Amino acid sequence: MKPLDSKKDYQDYVDKKSPNSPILKNCFNAFWVGGLICTIGQVIMNIAKSRGLSQDICGTIVSIILIAISAFLTGLNIFNKIGKFAGAGSLIPITGFANSIVSPSMEYKSEGYVMGVGGKMFTVAGPVLVFGISTSIIVGLIYLIFNTQNITLV
Numbered sequence: 001m002k003p004l005d006s007k008k009d010y011q012d013y014v015d016k017k018s019p020n021s022p023i024l025k026n027c028f029n030a031f032w033v034g035g036l037i038c039t040i041g042q043v044i045m046n047i048a049k050s051r052g053l054s055q056d057i058c059g060t061i062v063s064i065i066l067i068a069i070s071a072f073l074t075g076l077n078i079f080n081k082i083g084k085f086a087g088a089g090s091l092i093p094i095t096g097f098a099n100s101i102v103s104p105s106m107e108y109k110s111e112g113y114v115m116g117v118g119g120k121m122f123t124v125a126g127p128v129l130v131f132g133i134s135t136s137i138i139v140g141l142i143y144l145i146f147n148t149q150n151i152t153l154v
Helices: 007-017 024-052 054-077 078-090 093-105 112-119 125-148
Strands: none
Touching: 024 054, 054 078, 054 093, 078 093, 078 125
């Protein structure tokens, strides 16, 4: 192999060695897997509604079941395979969040339940929680200010 003399030579080398990403195929897989997860959630919702439960209770049941399924599949190392296949399609917020909690917990369980599982559980999900909660507080304060001053935003 001859030495790479310039940035262009190096970039040509990288382009030649790097596999092209099949963007269309990846988008299609993300779309149908994400749709399948949503369909499963809707089926659970319909079953709960047919039992005469309220909309709020049905939504809670769907969330709990989807979290449990994704945590279980993460434990069996199946969710990671689904994630590699579907990409962002498997990261629908609730299933992806459950996966981001369970994965570090499993990885660090050898360090013990307190320092391993407890300490590392939120390494991925922690920033999501911090920014999500912070944003909701800021939006709530803005809403409170506008609402008490009788200012309409629309």
